[in-house]
Amino acid sequence: MNTAPPESVAGMHFDVVIVGSGFGSSFFLHRLLLRKPGQRVLVLEWGGHATHDWQLEHERNSPVADDSTYVTRSEKEWNFTIGFGGGTNCWFAQTPRLHPGDFRLRSVHGVAEDWPIGYDDLEPYWCDAEEIMAVSGDPDMAQVMPRSRPFPQPPHRMSGPDRLMKQARPVSHFVMPTARARIATDTRAACCASLRCQICPADAKFTANNSLVPLYEAEGVTLCLGAEVRRFEAAGSSVQAAIFADQEGREHRVTGDLFVLGANAIHSPAILLRSDLGGGMTGLGLHESYGWSVEAYLDGVDNFDGSTITTGLDLGLYDGPHRATEGAALVYFENRWSHGLRLGAERMRQTLPLVVVTEDLPEDRNRVTLDGEARAFVEYHGPSDYAVRGMKRALAALPDLLSPLPVQRIIDRGIRGTESHLQGTLRMGSDPAHSVVDADLLHHRLRNLVVVGTSTFPTCSAANPSLTAAALSLRAADRLI
Template structure:
């Protein structure tokens, strides 16, 4: 197993007191720690990670990010799987590196359209933190995106090379069709080579996408940080509205540490499970688990080839994203694939005349989709089928494809089925200003335990059709600065 310089056995920290204790090492925890280390109030930090530390080479050799299979850590009576990585870096390992920002309307869904919930801050407040997170991850992006998602700084890296169909759509739809913003490097950085479009992004063979391993190791190895791997947090102990201690298990037994600030950065299944085992919070704890809904389409092209772009997903189209239709059906984002996921066409000379499109649609969080504890105290996921709101949004977007693709020579468009998961679990500890309707406040501090911060996508009050990782990173920078500056 790979090592960090400050990796410490649990026995060496048991019974000790720390200024800050961080649970988990994924996007939320990593970017919170990045910001926290800039402030003296952070003090001495203990980081507890359930999984092991695997280097990129070890992940490649094993063909897996972690020895812990996510499905073994919870039981599930919902109709879908929930994907995540338990290990050093969390979701920074398994993600594809897609980094669109959330749309300004996503933060005001209820105010604009009377459905869902508003966020306790808006796009403008988060925008500077988006820029900071993009700098850390060296995001490649299309400056024309400012027409839809206003920005105060340029992208750190130039956009990836578009495929031929994307380039045609970009020319015809400059204010709606863009090169995908991504943490797959367009140009080599000090720690990452340029993306080579090998189309194996979940475990990038050349290590071109941003991960904790290749870009945040120095943060986790900071002299103020002590790191314990193989430490599964069981519960928190509270007194007088404060978390006083953290109880965790390792291969050598049970251990307890105390701290002044506790940062909960497990995922949207395991963070609420820890709080439920701790008896912390209201009946909203664990409720509202959700993710976006996705369907696949394939466009048969007439006379032009595809798959000549410089990364796995080259285009992003906002033609079905925002408008009054969101009162009754979900927003949709269209992802244009630069990979032959449905195979090549069989006709001689037309093998590459096909365009796969992923249609990702926002879902409305529902309290019936939730985390409970099973008789053994482990998380059990209860979930309903996708809502009519999400299904109608997907159907609407699919029906708009002929109009959106008008600049292409389209022979026919075929549905290729529903995607089993978008692998972006979120929303089980939602954020808001009203303690009766939310679990954490606008700074991601727990309404009941005021020295407990929650980071990660579990605090999202509503869904978006966009990938959540960049937003998690930006929010964690904001939370760290709000709490510690």
């Protein structure tokens, strides 16, 4: 890769300055290089480059502990990776699209805010992102989430319980779409179902390390590692410079024509707040989907014969009039021993771990501010009542949802600490009074600042957000260029 130490780029001017190298930033860069090659681009990455081999050896994604990069009094976990590739390292590569109903909560159900774009606006960009990541998926999902192109790879093998569910509920139960290769690619092996997706031992899941390095080898692109962007300098309606610190704490300055802010939903608003570019909705509404673990004991049906870690995705509790008061729910069918072995040799495989996830609503009380030392401070009080009611409804409906299976017992395994999908602090919208960026991810006031990543999500789908973050970046680059 074209790397340079912080001091070597200090004082230089670039056509584009990008903050971060995760999904939002890298997919924006991908489309920028395709549409407008030859640009002088500087990518400023706070962390270093942890190779796949390094991650396997050290059993972690980065030398930087994520919870060391912000301050909080809450016990809530927020999982992310500081380092080259950002969340492409630690994600489990689940890639469902958002449901068409996710974009119109206000107009249909009177809840939260509508997205300023719709499903059809993102559909071709989801296809592009799926092709870049060689996503494996179930073509039957088009019944709920229409698509203009087929999935790049065939679906993973379902488990025994999944096959029974799909036979009984063909319009709501599907193979989980995933960027874990079903068929080996030029740079990725096929998924080995070893159940260790945070650091895939087979290197089957899509990451920056195995799929995006050529972007950072392109002519005109410079990657600066160990460069923590602290703040921007702005005048009028534009950003003029980025101020970043090296690993010794020395500050450096670069100027640019276009700036792309692609840190996460904690650190992106912190950068704007340090820059005196806050106000309005900046930093407000930090949230993620709300998760619960459940296990079903089965009678005579074996599980754990699927070809990847999460085999099925059930939308039977997702959309409908209940969303006026209760969050939509997704049910994930697991192909891993999440809660230990069931006793009895003949019963060991007759168990079904499930994860139930409901959408949350962003609330202003959950926010990112700065402490007295200008560090990112997370103030989190808990999920919305909407999410909690949605979970209560979903858990009560679970026996009926699972009725195609011979369920002996359903065991409540409790709330999950995190879904690892922090979002919502720089929300997109058409009204600057209720959002920070517009439909094209341009800052309402700073018109040469593009904000990418899940911080721009105005509401919280129960679906994993990474594919949508990638698609939004591709679209933003197209619209800008």
